[in-house]
Amino acid sequence: MLFHYPAGRVLLRSLTPADVPAFAAYRALPEVARYQGFDAYTLQEAAAFVAENARKSIPPAPGSWVQLAIARASDNELLGDCALHLNGQDPRQGEVGITLAPQWQGQGLAREALRGLLRYCLETLQLHRVLALTDTRNHASVRLLESVGMRREGHFQQNGWFKGEWCDEYQYALLGREWHARQ
Template sequence: MTTTALCLTSRLRLRAFQPADAAAFAAYRAHPEVARFQSWEPYSAEQSAAFVAAQTGASIPAAPGSWVQIAIARPDTDELLGDCALCLNADEPRQAEIGITLAPGQQGQGYATEALRALLSYCFGELGLHRVVAVTDCLNEGSVRLLGRVGMRREAHFRQNIWFKGSWGDEYVFALLREEWPGIAG
């Protein structure tokens, strides 16, 4: 099935979810290490199917205050590698929060960096957003490195601010302004 790309890079297509993504989505969302720093527990096959069905055909971006998941796929085979998340701020829709999840077998190959750069280009270029933030657990070293690699700056370190999976957790907030994104005139 040919799908329209929201963003296209040399190795990736960011696009809306489709029903054929359910099995791959279920496989990586069920992995305990993938869920470790996420707000969800490992997904069951039923939860995955329901989630993909709900995201299929969803508007990108979603209404301010609502999250939408964006599939990360190979442009040649359309194989699902992971997903990005995007939420326009409910009170100020010129600001957004983003996130990313990759299947374990796809990690360490530069896909997350490429996908987030494409998503940031979409946010600042197509959507004309003013500011984009990302929140990550301070213990998630891979995410911390990734957010720095795509040009986001660490703006906050919240200590024990979230009760997360049975204990208090620390979070970093990373941000980037439109005027700081390469190729965009302020």
């Protein structure tokens, strides 16, 4: 059964083979891959990724990740994708990430998608805590995470060798009780 979760002007849904061309196109852009854990995608790599992802459950098994499509609600066009991970040691805790194609950035769509993903995690799945990590130089991501009410919990200095350089990361989190208090 395909996953389908409305979130304002966007919906979170399963990635499908029809998404592969758009998925490969935005993930191939250097400005999209810059702060991500992936390098530029080829069409073949995108097709293999989407096929592998289709074998995963939503929500994912504890300890694994799943990618969800971010689609425009009006016509189902792929705008980006988001990631969901459940902690393998404590599946009441999750981690999220988000990628949006450049032409859809700056319109509040990422915010709607992330709020939808948090609602799914904290209301539907009833997770206790959700976290997100971002490179400290990714100012758009920092603004996005703060705009949905996530708290900056930590600044990890040069904690990882990433794409040829040491990088700093911020860790953001949101507790279920914090989410519910704001709704």
